[in-house]
Amino acid sequence: xxxxxxxxxxxxxxxxxxxxxxxxxxxxxxxxxxxxxxxxxxxxxxxxxxxxxxxxxxxxxxxxxxxxxxxxxxxxxxxxxxxxxxxxxxxxxxxxxxxxxxxxxxxxxxxxxxxxxxxxxxxxxxxxxxxxxxxxxxxxxxxxxxxxxxxxxxxxxxxxxxxxxxxxxxxxxxxxxxxxxxxxxxxxxxxxxxxxxxxxxxxxxxxxxxxxxxxxxxxxxxxxxxxxxxxxxxxxxxxxxxx
Amino acid sequence: xxxxxxxxxxxxxxxxxxxxxxxxxxxxxxxxxxxxxxxxxxxxxxxxxxxxxxxxxxxxxxxxxxxxxxxxxxxxxxxxxxxxxxxxxxxxxxxxxxxxxxxxxxxxxxxxxxxxxxxxxxxxxxxxxxxxxxxxxxxxxxxxxxxxxxxxxxxxxxxxxxxxxxxxxxxxxxxxxxxxxxxxxxxxxxxxxxxxxxxxxxxxxxxxxxxxxxxxxxxxxxxxxxxxxxxxxxxxxxxxxxx
DNA sequence: TGCAGATAGTCAGAGGCGTTGACTTAGGGT
DNA sequence: ACCCTAAGTCAACGCCTCTGACTATCTGCA
Numbered sequence: 001x002x003x004x005x006x007x008x009x010x011x012x013x014x015x016x017x018x019x020x021x022x023x024x025x026x027x028x029x030x031x032x033x034x035x036x037x038x039x040x041x042x043x044x045x046x047x048x049x050x051x052x053x054x055x056x057x058x059x060x061x062x063x064x065x066x067x068x069x070x071x072x073x074x075x076x077x078x079x080x081x082x083x084x085x086x087x088x089x090x091x092x093x094x095x096x097x098x099x100x101x102x103x104x105x106x107x108x109x110x111x112x113x114x115x116x117x118x119x120x121x122x123x124x125x126x127x128x129x130x131x132x133x134x135x136x137x138x139x140x141x142x143x144x145x146x147x148x149x150x151x152x153x154x155x156x157x158x159x160x161x162x163x164x165x166x167x168x169x170x171x172x173x174x175x176x177x178x179x180x181x182x183x184x185x186x187x188x189x190x191x192x193x194x195x196x197x198x199x200x201x202x203x204x205x206x207x208x209x210x211x212x213x214x215x216x217x218x219x220x221x222x223x224x225x226x227x228x229x230x231x232x233x234x235x236x237x238x239x240x241x242x243x
Numbered sequence: 244x245x246x247x248x249x250x251x252x253x254x255x256x257x258x259x260x261x262x263x264x265x266x267x268x269x270x271x272x273x274x275x276x277x278x279x280x281x282x283x284x285x286x287x288x289x290x291x292x293x294x295x296x297x298x299x300x301x302x303x304x305x306x307x308x309x310x311x312x313x314x315x316x317x318x319x320x321x322x323x324x325x326x327x328x329x330x331x332x333x334x335x336x337x338x339x340x341x342x343x344x345x346x347x348x349x350x351x352x353x354x355x356x357x358x359x360x361x362x363x364x365x366x367x368x369x370x371x372x373x374x375x376x377x378x379x380x381x382x383x384x385x386x387x388x389x390x391x392x393x394x395x396x397x398x399x400x401x402x403x404x405x406x407x408x409x410x411x412x413x414x415x416x417x418x419x420x421x422x423x424x425x426x427x428x429x430x431x432x433x434x435x436x437x438x439x440x441x442x443x444x445x446x447x448x449x450x451x452x453x454x455x456x457x458x459x460x461x462x463x464x465x466x467x468x469x470x471x472x473x474x475x476x477x478x479x480x481x482x483x484x485x486x
Numbered sequence: 487t488g489c490a491g492a493t494a495g496t497c498a499g500a501g502g503c504g505t506t507g508a509c510t511t512a513g514g515g516t
Numbered sequence: 517a518c519c520c521t522a523a524g525t526c527a528a529c530g531c532c533t534c535t536g537a538c539t540a541t542c543t544g545c546a
């Protein structure tokens with residue numbers, strides 16, 4: 001039974017796969033298939049086995065083109081990023097709207113590929129898209145009225161917030177359904193039943209508590225950061241006038 | 244060779260393990276062993292196999308006490324959390340310092356167990372420590388002068404920021420050394436070489452750019468969030484006085 | 487024209503993981 | 517004294533990544 005050489009048929013359905021023509025595989029072809037799978041089944045569906053069937057090739061053929069899975073995933077992340085945003089990043093003229101725009105784009109991108117979010121957030125790719133983002137945010141904070149030093153810190157804090165919180169939300173989406181709904185229900189139900197003695201504040205606001213994954217929270221956070229910048233600038237102006 | 248029943252010796256070293264006495268295993272015992280392993284080898288070292296050897300028990304015995312690995316990990320996370328900063332969470336009297344305190348404690352905790360950081364950040368454990376944190380933050384924001392609705396949003400934003408950014412930093416620590424140093428160097432070197440035409444702002448502030456993982460950025464972010472709360476309260480006071 | 491090498495695709499399998507179902511044995515209740 | 521039940525054990529399944537040997541095919545060179 002395990003003698004592989006036996007059957008050779010033209011049916012190309014039940015028979016053992018025909019050998020793929022030489023040079024029909026390449027990094028690009030593999031990445032395309034990987035993207036398809038990732039979009040369809042998420043990151044946990046992206047296995048060498050799945051890639052093999054998708055490509056109609058033997059799974060281990062991929063090792064001829066990528067050293068290991070990590071190399072494949074990193075490459076995939078960068079190609080997704082380039083495709084997803086980059087063209088839409090055009091200044092509105094208003095520094096607040098610019099920062100809202102870039103954070104929204106990144107947020108959307110992370111949620112579109114939630115399985116990759118953590119990797120995207122943590123790793124530096126050092127490619128044009130990344131440079132453009134930094135430049136864009138720096139420029140906005142400068143136009144807001146921050147000094148160079150302040151703008152650098154603000155850019156980094158803002159960027160870390162955007163990427164980290166987006167990744168957090170994305171990771172919630174990736175959880176198996178059962179766990180996610182349990183977690184979400186917890187806020188609605190379990191928090192309501194805490195005693196008023198031990199948890200007076202929670203007890204009082206239990207109705208208003210939002211689940212951690214509430215998407216509005218991201219934008220609330222962005223607004224808070226913007227407000228803090230505005231406050232700092234206002235303080236600066238007051239000081240100047242006092243002189 | 245694989246006949247397991249053969250040798251029975253008193254050496255308790257080379258011989259096949261003796262059966263563990265009944266009821267010598269329990270959730271608590273298993274969690275203790277799991278914590279030991281996690282501290283020593285990280286999360287990827289925490290397998291049922293490792294747990295088995297650590298406990299001198301068969302790996303699958305654990306299934307008598309935990310439904311699956313997820314349940315075990317969640318329980319572990321909460322016990323780590325309780326031990327790590329359950330006792331230190333005492334109000335200072337000042338709402339700002341309280342928020343600085345809790346965010347610092349969580350930040351430190353995440354960096355102490357970087358392998359768990361992402362799970363800790365994303366999952367709701369619905370256990371006392373978690374309730375206490377929410378109650379503590381809610382109370383601080385209320386004392387700052389926010390209304391209930393505002394305090395709820397602020398608590399969530401603040402919590403998401405703290406957990407997400409801490410998890411991001413932790414995940415950097417977990418990266419293989421080679422990749423991490425490459426990423427860090429990039430900020431110092433590569434960003435300096437960008438053209439002044441394409442990236443005028445980056446070019447100007449290149450010296451001041453900090454790597455994404457710079458630990459000060461976390462606390463800068465906390466201060467920005469505090470400032471935004473202060474600004475909102477100040478605005479509220481002004482409005483009141485104007486009446 | 488034909489042969490040698492290199493190289494891309496194939497395959498079996500090693501070794502790791504979580505999880506399951508059948509088993510064995512020890513202790514407690516009647 | 518018995519048996520029943522639950523805790524611990526074990527073999528095995530199915531999935532994963534990755535390796536080393538194999539084999540077919542294409543390219544360059546005589």
